[in-house]
Amino acid sequence: MTQINSIANRPIGVFDSGLGGLTVLKSLEKQLPNESFLYFGDTAHVPYGTKSKETVIRYSRDITRFLISKEVKLIVIACNTASSIALKYLQDNSKIPIIGVVEPVVRESVSNTKSAVVGVIGTRATINSNSYRLMFNSIEPEISIIEKACPLFVPIIEEGWAETETATQVAEIYLKSMLKSNLDTLVLGCTHYPILIPTLKKIIPAHVNLISSGDPVSKTVSEYLKEHNLHSKSDTRYEEFFVTDYPQQFNEIGSRFLGRKLSPVTQVDIS
Amino acid sequence: MTQINSIANRPIGVFDSGLGGLTVLKSLEKQLPNESFLYFGDTAHVPYGTKSKETVIRYSRDITRFLISKEVKLIVIACNTASSIALKYLQDNSKIPIIGVVEPVVRESVSNTKSAVVGVIGTRATINSNSYRLMFNSIEPEISIIEKACPLFVPIIEEGWAETETATQVAEIYLKSMLKSNLDTLVLGCTHYPILIPTLKKIIPAHVNLISSGDPVSKTVSEYLKEHNLHSKSDTRYEEFFVTDYPQQFNEIGSRFLGRKLSPVTQVDIS
Numbered sequence: 001m002t003q004i005n006s007i008a009n010r011p012i013g014v015f016d017s018g019l020g021g022l023t024v025l026k027s028l029e030k031q032l033p034n035e036s037f038l039y040f041g042d043t044a045h046v047p048y049g050t051k052s053k054e055t056v057i058r059y060s061r062d063i064t065r066f067l068i069s070k071e072v073k074l075i076v077i078a079c080n081t082a083s084s085i086a087l088k089y090l091q092d093n094s095k096i097p098i099i100g101v102v103e104p105v106v107r108e109s110v111s112n113t114k115s116a117v118v119g120v121i122g123t124r125a126t127i128n129s130n131s132y133r134l135m136f137n138s139i140e141p142e143i144s145i146i147e148k149a150c151p152l153f154v155p156i157i158e159e160g161w162a163e164t165e166t167a168t169q170v171a172e173i174y175l176k177s178m179l180k181s182n183l184d185t186l187v188l189g190c191t192h193y194p195i196l197i198p199t200l201k202k203i204i205p206a207h208v209n210l211i212s213s214g215d216p217v218s219k220t221v222s223e224y225l226k227e228h229n230l231h232s233k234s235d236t237r238y239e240e241f242f243v244t245d246y247p248q249q250f251n252e253i254g255s256r257f258l259g260r261k262l263s264p265v266t267q268v269d270i271s
Numbered sequence: 272m273t274q275i276n277s278i279a280n281r282p283i284g285v286f287d288s289g290l291g292g293l294t295v296l297k298s299l300e301k302q303l304p305n306e307s308f309l310y311f312g313d314t315a316h317v318p319y320g321t322k323s324k325e326t327v328i329r330y331s332r333d334i335t336r337f338l339i340s341k342e343v344k345l346i347v348i349a350c351n352t353a354s355s356i357a358l359k360y361l362q363d364n365s366k367i368p369i370i371g372v373v374e375p376v377v378r379e380s381v382s383n384t385k386s387a388v389v390g391v392i393g394t395r396a397t398i399n400s401n402s403y404r405l406m407f408n409s410i411e412p413e414i415s416i417i418e419k420a421c422p423l424f425v426p427i428i429e430e431g432w433a434e435t436e437t438a439t440q441v442a443e444i445y446l447k448s449m450l451k452s453n454l455d456t457l458v459l460g461c462t463h464y465p466i467l468i469p470t471l472k473k474i475i476p477a478h479v480n481l482i483s484s485g486d487p488v489s490k491t492v493s494e495y496l497k498e499h500n501l502h503s504k505s506d507t508r509y510e511e512f513f514v515t516d517y518p519q520q521f522n523e524i525g526s527r528f529l530g531r532k533l534s535p536v537t538q539v540d541i542s
Binding site: 044051054152169 | 325423432
């Protein structure tokens with residue numbers, strides 16, 4: 001019993017290539033207010049979205065090892081690219097549970113769509129990986145999937161231009177063809193994209209639901225903890241941030257994502 | 272004499288965080304048609320422009336070691352960010368000559384400007400490093416420098432959008448304030464930017480000269496080889512490309528930069 005309690009009181013590890021996963025952390029904090037979190041942003045290697053499968057797996061493996069060495073009880077891959085490419089490898093090679101964003105988001109989308117036409121936008125690596133298409137096919141093969149890689153969205157968001165005319169125009173170019181379809185659900189398949197929601201809503205019809213990663217994955221984590229009696233029983237909670245490049249920019253842009261200051265942030269070299 | 276000849280016939284190493292340095296390679300090939308080149312693109316870590324000083328120095332040091340192990344006679348840092356941040360460190364810690372892009376570009380700009388107002392655009396890391404401002408100050412302190420970081424230019428170019436209306440609008444936003452000045456010379460302080468020249472020319476007055484890195488740095492390399500009797504005397508020349516991430520994307524976008532297919536391209540892990 002002591003051992004189970006002590007595992008339950010351990011923190012949850014959350015990792016992303018950089019900042020985007022903070023939108024997932026925000027949702028996790030809200031749904032799981034008693035849990036502690038270690039957030040890892042691989043800012044020396046960001047972005048993953050333009051890198052190869054092998055490279056993304058290598059980086060994800062190193063981060064997972066680091067988080068396990070910090071005694072987390074569970075790891076959330078708060079990055080669509082790493083979830084799409086590295087989840088199976090990490091699950092096969094790890095003793096603790098690892099939860100990615102793709103399956104929770106697809107389940108949420110399947111229960112949401114009535115027209116059975118779902119759009120998916122993400123980085124080039126996520127879209128090229130076919131992970132969303134394959135997951136939809138395995139859960140509900142009758143749904144039509146329309147995918148589009150939007151490589152400019154992340155740099156636009158990181159430049160702080162999410163609500164500019166330029167962002168609207170770029171979104172129009174990327175989504176033009178997709179919006180001619182009968183879609184009623186759009187998966188934001190990159191954890192940066194929730195920052196773009198106000199702009200996306202200007203060009204997307206009101207009946208189209210936008211599905212971000214944060215809430216579906218938090219729900220899955222919560223259910224897992226409940227099922228395995230792993231909810232923290234401790235009275236104290238804490239948070240720690242780790243980055244692989246210098247913390248300054250992470251702090252600046254990160255506070256935009258999380259809506260508050262991040263601390264403490266520690267720079268680590270795990271390569 | 273034999274030894275001098277054998278050193279002279281060695282290749283020139285050229286490195287960049289990714290693809291941009293191919294615009295410099297193109298110029299080097301043109302000005303030095305008898306030389307052999309090893310090009311190194313650090314595509315697993317691209318971009319450098321948003322990373323910290325320490326991280327850029329570490330990556331640059333690893334690449335320099337690799338190129339020296341391949342017996343190059345001279346190294347060209349075909350990357351403004353690495354030239355701005357790591358040149359001095361690399362020169363202090365290496366036995367072979369290392370030439371960056373900043374000084375040649377500044378000398379060219381100084382001899383070009385008549386209004387004594389020069390604009391500099393580049394990545395955030397290059398602009399934040401102050402390397403151009405410091406170099407202008409040391410060579411010709413009377414020149415006024417107007418700098419602007421343009422973080423969206425690289426992703427726009429890599430998306431293949433260099434000649435779109437979006438590229439023009441983004442350039443207008445970035446350059447608006449600078450173009451109100453009396454500048455007659457604009458330094459393209461990032462080796463990607465030559466791809467944007469047709470778009471930049473739409474919004475920049477015709478009397479403003481655009482200074483890319485390629486030609487000034489090639490001239491400096493040529494002078495150095497002549498001065499030290501290091502021009503290749505071999506009848507055969509060759510080229511080889513090394514990348515740290517998978518070669519496919521490098522090949523695709525790279526051919527746009529170089530105007531021909533790249534080969535052979537080898538993926539290496541030097542971390």
